Amino acid sequence: xxxxxxxxxxxxxxxxxxxxxxxxxxxxxxxxxxxxxxxxxxxxxxxxxxxxxxxxxxxxxxxxxxxxxxxxxxxxxxxxxxxxxxxxxxxxxxxxxxxxxxxxxxxxxxxxxxxxxxxxxxxxxxxxxxxxxxxxxxxxxxxxxxxxxxxxxxxxxxxxxxxxxxxxxxxxxxxxxxxxxxxxxxxxxxxxxxxxxxxxxxxxxxxxxxxxxxxxxxxxxxxxxxxxxxxxxxxxxxxxxxxxxxxxxxxxxxxxxxxxxxxxxxxxxxxxxxxxxxxxxxxxxxxxxxxxxxxxxxxxxxxxxxxxxxxxxxxxxxxxxxxxxxxxxxxxxxxxxxxxxxxxxxxxxxxxxxxxxxxxxxxxxxxxxxxxxxxxxxxxxxxxxxxxxxxxxx
Amino acid sequence: xxxxxxxxxxxxxxxxxxxxxxxxxxxxxxxxxxxxxxxxxxxxxxxxxxxxxxxxxxxxxxxxxxxxxxxxxxxxxxxxxxxxxxxxxxxxxxxxxxxxxxxxxxxxxxxxxxxxxxxxxxxxxxxxxxxxxxxxxxxxxxxxxxxxxxxxxxxxxxxxxxxxxxxxxxxxxxxxxxxxxxxxxxxxxxxxxxxxxxxxxxxxxxxxxxxxxxxxxxxxxxxxxxxxxxxxxxxxxxxxxxxxxxxxxxxxxxxxxxxxxxxxxxxxxxxxxxxxxxxxxxxxxxxxxxxxxxxxxxxxxxxxxxxxxxxxxxxxxxxxxxxxxxxxxxxxxxxxxxxxxxxxxxxxxxxxxxxxxxxxxxxxxxxxxxxxxxxxxxxxxxxxxxxxxxxxxxxxxxxxxxxxxxxxxxxxxxxxxxxxxxxxxxxxxxxxxxxxxxxxxxxxxxxxxxxxxxxxxxxxxxxxxxxxxxxxxxxxxxxxxxxxxxxxxxxxxxxxxxxxxx
Amino acid sequence: xxxxxxxxxxxxxxxxxxxxxxxxxxxxxxxxxxxxxxxxxxxxxxxxxxxxxxxxxxxxxxxxxxxxxxxxxxxxxxxxxxxx
Numbered sequence: 016x017x018x019x020x021x022x023x024x025x026x027x028x029x030x031x032x033x034x035x036x037x038x039x040x041x042x043x044x045x046x047x048x049x050x051x052x053x054x055x056x057x058x059x060x061x062x063x064x065x066x067x068x069x070x071x072x073x074x075x076x077x078x079x080x081x082x083x084x085x086x087x088x089x090x091x092x093x094x095x096x097x098x099x100x101x102x103x104x105x106x107x108x109x110x111x112x113x114x115x116x117x118x119x120x121x122x123x124x125x126x127x128x129x130x131x132x133x134x135x136x137x138x139x140x141x142x143x144x145x146x147x148x149x150x151x152x153x154x155x156x157x158x159x160x161x162x163x164x165x166x167x168x169x170x171x172x173x174x175x176x177x178x179x180x181x182x183x184x185x186x187x188x189x190x191x192x193x194x195x196x197x198x199x200x201x202x203x204x205x206x207x208x209x210x211x212x213x214x215x216x217x218x219x220x221x222x223x224x225x226x227x228x229x230x231x232x233x234x235x236x237x238x239x240x241x242x243x244x245x246x247x248x249x250x251x252x253x254x255x256x257x258x259x260x261x262x263x264x265x266x267x268x269x270x271x272x273x274x275x276x277x278x279x280x281x282x283x284x285x286x287x288x289x290x291x292x293x294x295x296x297x298x299x300x301x302x303x304x305x306x307x308x309x310x311x312x313x314x315x316x317x318x319x320x321x322x323x324x325x326x327x328x329x330x331x332x333x334x335x336x337x338x339x340x341x342x343x344x345x346x347x348x349x350x351x352x353x354x355x356x357x358x359x360x361x362x363x364x365x366x367x368x369x370x371x372x373x374x375x376x377x378x379x380x381x382x383x384x385x386x387x388x389x390x391x392x393x394x395x396x397x398x399x400x401x402x403x404x405x406x407x408x409x
Numbered sequence: 410x411x412x413x414x415x416x417x418x419x420x421x422x423x424x425x426x427x428x429x430x431x432x433x434x435x436x437x438x439x440x441x442x443x444x445x446x447x448x449x450x451x452x453x454x455x456x457x458x459x460x461x462x463x464x465x466x467x468x469x470x471x472x473x474x475x476x477x478x479x480x481x482x483x484x485x486x487x488x489x490x491x492x493x494x495x496x497x498x499x500x501x502x503x504x505x506x507x508x509x510x511x512x513x514x515x516x517x518x519x520x521x522x523x524x525x526x527x528x529x530x531x532x533x534x535x536x537x538x539x540x541x542x543x544x545x546x547x548x549x550x551x552x553x554x555x556x557x558x559x560x561x562x563x564x565x566x567x568x569x570x571x572x573x574x575x576x577x578x579x580x581x582x583x584x585x586x587x588x589x590x591x592x593x594x595x596x597x598x599x600x601x602x603x604x605x606x607x608x609x610x611x612x613x614x615x616x617x618x619x620x621x622x623x624x625x626x627x628x629x630x631x632x633x634x635x636x637x638x639x640x641x642x643x644x645x646x647x648x649x650x651x652x653x654x655x656x657x658x659x660x661x662x663x664x665x666x667x668x669x670x671x672x673x674x675x676x677x678x679x680x681x682x683x684x685x686x687x688x689x690x691x692x693x694x695x696x697x698x699x700x701x702x703x704x705x706x707x708x709x710x711x712x713x714x715x716x717x718x719x720x721x722x723x724x725x726x727x728x729x730x731x732x733x734x735x736x737x738x739x740x741x742x743x744x745x746x747x748x749x750x751x752x753x754x755x756x757x758x759x760x761x762x763x764x765x766x767x768x769x770x771x772x773x774x775x776x777x778x779x780x781x782x783x784x785x786x787x788x789x790x791x792x793x794x795x796x797x798x799x800x801x802x803x804x805x806x807x808x809x810x811x812x813x814x815x816x817x818x819x820x821x822x823x824x825x826x827x828x829x830x831x832x833x834x835x836x837x838x839x840x841x842x843x844x845x846x847x848x849x850x851x852x853x854x855x856x857x858x859x860x861x862x863x864x865x866x867x868x869x870x871x872x873x874x875x876x877x878x879x880x881x882x883x884x885x886x887x888x889x890x891x892x893x894x895x896x897x898x899x900x901x902x903x904x905x906x907x908x909x910x911x
Numbered sequence: 912x913x914x915x916x917x918x919x920x921x922x923x924x925x926x927x928x929x930x931x932x933x934x935x936x937x938x939x940x941x942x943x944x945x946x947x948x949x950x951x952x953x954x955x956x957x958x959x960x961x962x963x964x965x966x967x968x969x970x971x972x973x974x975x976x977x978x979x980x981x982x983x984x985x986x987x988x989x990x991x992x993x994x995x
Contacts, residue, residue, distance in 0.1 A: 029762060029950075029951045029952075032750070032762045032825065032826055033749075033750050033751065033762045033951075035443075035450075035825075036750045036762050036763065036764040036825050036826075037445060037747065037748070037749055037750050037764065037765065038443060038444060038445035038448075038490075038491075038764075039445060039491070039552070039555065039745075039747045039749075040445075040489065040490065040491055040552075040555045041554050041555050041745055041747070043489075043555050044531050044533065044534055044554060044555055053463060053507070053509030053510045053512065053529065054432075054463070054509075055440055055441065055490070055507065055509070056432065056434070056436055056437045056440050058440075060440070061436065061440040064439065064440055064443075065436055065439070065440075067450065068436070068439050068453070071450075071453065073435070073439070073453070073454070074435060074436060074439065078434070078435050078436055079436045082436055094964075094967055095554075097745065097747060097749045098749045098750065098751070099964060100964065100967060100968050100971060101742065101749060101968065102686055102749045102751055102752075103964045104939060104941065104956075104960075104961045104964040104965055105686050105688075105932075105940060105941055105942055106686070106751045106760065106941075106942050106947065106951075106953065107941060107942075107944075107947075107953040107954055107956040107961075108751060108947070108951060108953055108954050109954070109956075109960075109964065111954075242913075254914070255914045255959075259916050259919075259920075259957075263916075264916060264917070264920075266916045267915075267916065267917075269913050269914065269915050270913060270914040270915075271912070271913040271914075272912075272913075275912045275913075276912070279912060308959070308963065309959075309962070309963035309966055309967060330974065331970065332970050332971055332973075332974035333537070333974070366541075533978070536978065537978075540978070545979070637979075637980070637981070638979065638980040638981070639980065639981050639982065640980055640981065640982050640983070640984050641976060641979055641980035641982070641983050641984065642983070642984035642986065642989075643983075644986045684929065684931070685931060686931075686932070686940075686942065688938075688939075688940050691928060691929050691932050691940050692928070692929075705984075706979070706980060709982065709984065712984050713984055713989065716984055716986070716989050717989050717992060717993060720986060720989050720990055720993060721993055724990075724993070730986055730987075730990060732986075732987065733985050733986055733987050736986055737972075737976065737983055738972055741971075741972035741973070741975040741976050742972060742975075744975055744979070745975075751951065754946075755949075755950070758931070758946055759946055759947070759948070759949045759950055760942065760946050760947045760950065760951050761950045761951060762950075762951060
């Protein structure tokens with residue numbers, strides 16, 4: 016067995032056995048990929064068992080790298096795993112499938128085992144300092160979404176806008192900016208924002224991810240930023256999990272999720288939605304908020320504050336098995352699987368008889384919108400919906 | 410012995426199933442070898458299949474079996490892979506038939522209160538749909554969120570709330586079954602799909618349940634449905650000694666309360682084990698040595714009436730009610746109660762990751778105390794010899810509404826990272842001894858998992874007597890080339906002229 | 912509501928709860944860290960993650976009750992009725 020596999024297997028040995036030796040498979044029915052494929056080779060259980068096989072010398076990363084593509088990083092498996100849900104906090108040792116999948120992908124890239132679409136995606140990201148989510152992505156245009164909003168650059172608090180929202184769905188950050196402006200909450204734009212680096216890390220291009228993270232942190236430091244507002248759940252994960260791992264104690268930036276901030280502003284009476292929005296909606300819990308961070312209350316608080324809405328809620332535990340399929344690079348390498356997962360999710364919405372699926376994740380919105388077309392269900396971002404009800408839709 | 414499948418067979422399988430549904434990769438094969446039961450990980454390679462197929466219909470399963478029958482290739486059905494005996498573990502290579510794609514709900518018949526499903530569906534997922542109609546399919550094993558209907562049929566599973574609703578054999582009305590030759594038959598009570606009682610012909614349904622994949626593959630099943638209960642009550646009580654708890658569980662089970670769905674007795678070893686990491690039991694005073702819980706389901710008025718009766722009985726027996734928070738929290742955790750590895754401890758108390766083995770005899774009420782002591786002695790012998798083994802205590806669960814017999818379970822942790830041939834041999838020998846104790850006390854080797862693992866399986870002919878000879882005759886008649894899950898249940902003995910090989 | 916590295920990486924001090932367990936957050940037990948020093952070592956566990964699991968467990972158990980029955984009968988109420 017090559018040394019890198021050996022070192023990797025040593026690092027993950029106990030975590031891998033903790034899954035392999037239990038073999039519960041409570042992950043299987045909540046895993047979005049498993050639900051649409053039924054292929055156990057792509058199950059969280061298999062992702063751990065492969066490490067045990069690597070330790071035995073019976074597998075190399077080249078044998079399995081393509082299997083590890085089949086994960087959206089949604090975190091359902093690791094939360095639903097009894098080793099997390101029932102004993103993870105007790106032992107301070109929980110199942111970490113998401114980290115494991117990232118680790119294997121990174122191990123593959125380090126050994127020059129590439130997935131073609133991921134490789135191209137990350138090359139383009141390196142060239143443009145942003146993900147190639149649309150035509151015309153470039154450093155010069157990263158603040159185009161804010162045109163005409165009269166926002167300043169810099170200050171202690173800045174709004175970080177992810178690539179998908181900045182270049183593909185600018186109405187989301189525009190809504191956030193208008194709502195914060197209405198509440199009198201001061202913030203600026205980042206001096207020279209690059210991609211957060213999270214997607215590169217998820218696809219295994221760890222060196223590139225770190226380079227981007229180092230740039231962003233240095234930029235914040237240089238311009239005196241103390242607080243970063245984040246509207247995208249994926250960025251929130253990157254800043255609260257990846258950056259702390261890269262920088263340790265030196266990471267002294269406060270990270271604030273916009274959805275939590277907006278819910279607080281409503282609670283404090285600083286925002287009062289009053290324009291009725293006549294829609295019948297359900298809410299899609301973004302995986303990275305609900306499953307990976309336990310954030311599900313605040314989006315519902317915001318929805319319940321909007322007059323005119325008929326809200327058919329599906330509880331957050333049922334939604335552990337829901338996913339848009341957009342995360343973890345799956346949409347880049349296997350868009351057909353992402354589409355199947357989105358169709359499954361949209362099917363659940365259709366059973367409720369709603370006309371609108373509200374979500375709070377720019378990345379989920381593209382595949383869900385495509386899946387919604389066949390069922391005449393629209394997809395609306397929570398921030399945009401709130402802006403509409405506050406009468407400040409951009 | 411491993412059969413190496415020739416390319417023509419692989420090509421033929423791809424023609425039947427499509428390219429994407431025939432898997433031959435190394436990781437594909439490695440990941441269809443184990444179930445949650447202890448696994449000799451140092452001998453992983455011996456349990457590898459040659460390839461995996463993922464059929465999408467009964468017809469495809471039949472074609473695969475016809476091909477395997479013609480070429481004498483071993484076939485192992487795999488459903489959830491959550492079983493605690495080795496039904497889904499290939500011992501002779503060959504083809505794993507993974508039924509997970511057969512997971513459609515074909516029909517929900519509200520008037521006859523049945524549904525028809527592919528056997529690759531999971532009961533929790535099914536119940537999420539049924540609840541919209543106010544219905545429940547109450548087959549509730551510890552693997553409730555992940556086991557599949559086909560595996561429940563193949564093992565003839567046991568349900569936590571079976572004292573109220575029956576077990577898998579009672580809940581599955583009929584199913585399409587592919588025989589080892591590839592012929593498709595429908596088995597049930599008589600031939601009816603939704604018939605719950607028939608006296609026509611041999612009662613074949615039982616024969617094709619619990620065979621651990623040795624007699625073919627169930628592909629589509631019709632299930633009995635119940636109204637989703639309005640109310641649940643799940644009291645937990647503490648006791649200062651095992652004997653009081655034992656007497657109480659007997660009284661509760663014999664009370665004849667109609668909404669009674671089951672009771673569980675926890676012994677001293679189990680309570681000591683729970684104190685390691687269970688938030689309900691860490692703060693309990695040292696005087697707590699044994700526990701009993703019960704569960705009731707039904708309309709609120711009948712659950713309250715039955716619940717009051719059980720509370721009165723328990724109080725008269727000196728039981729201390731543990732309160733609503735523990736009672737409700739602990740019961741809700743029992744629908745997915747697979748042990749987690751970090752329960753394991755070395756003799757010096759260090760945490761180690763251990764696999765869970767649950768030995769599960771059926772024992773009459775009057776024999777529970779004696780079996781308990783004999784079993785702990787066996788577990789203690791393992792523990793004294795090595796840090797590889799750990800005694801995690803015992804449960805006894807009512808099998809039925811009258812309290813005659815109990816699923817009697819001893820949980821043993823096994824540190825697989827340290828398993829070697831000597832430790833594995835000690836384990837197999839202990840399993841044989843555990844099974845012998847069950848038989849010596851008039852019990853059955855297994856209440857729910859099956860008894861086809863190494864060690865215990867040696868005693869199956871003794872348990873079944875002349876019935877085992879009938880098993881051999883049936884096996885040979887239905888599977889002339891021994892292709893279905895060969896090596897299980899000593900069924901190679903049906904083929905003395907073939908030295909056991911297909 | 913917001914993430915700060917230092918806050919998350921500083922758990923409340925442990926208090927002994929039993930021979931093998933300690934407690935840091937109210938009603939939340941943890942293993943005595945001394946028992947995880949030889950074979951399996953503990954992971955880096957920010958406070959938000961501990962609390963996320965505790966709350967998710969409560970949510971999951973409530974969900975399981977609702978999955979099997981519409982309501983849960985209280986044993987304490989039944990005992991009170993027996994006393995009356």
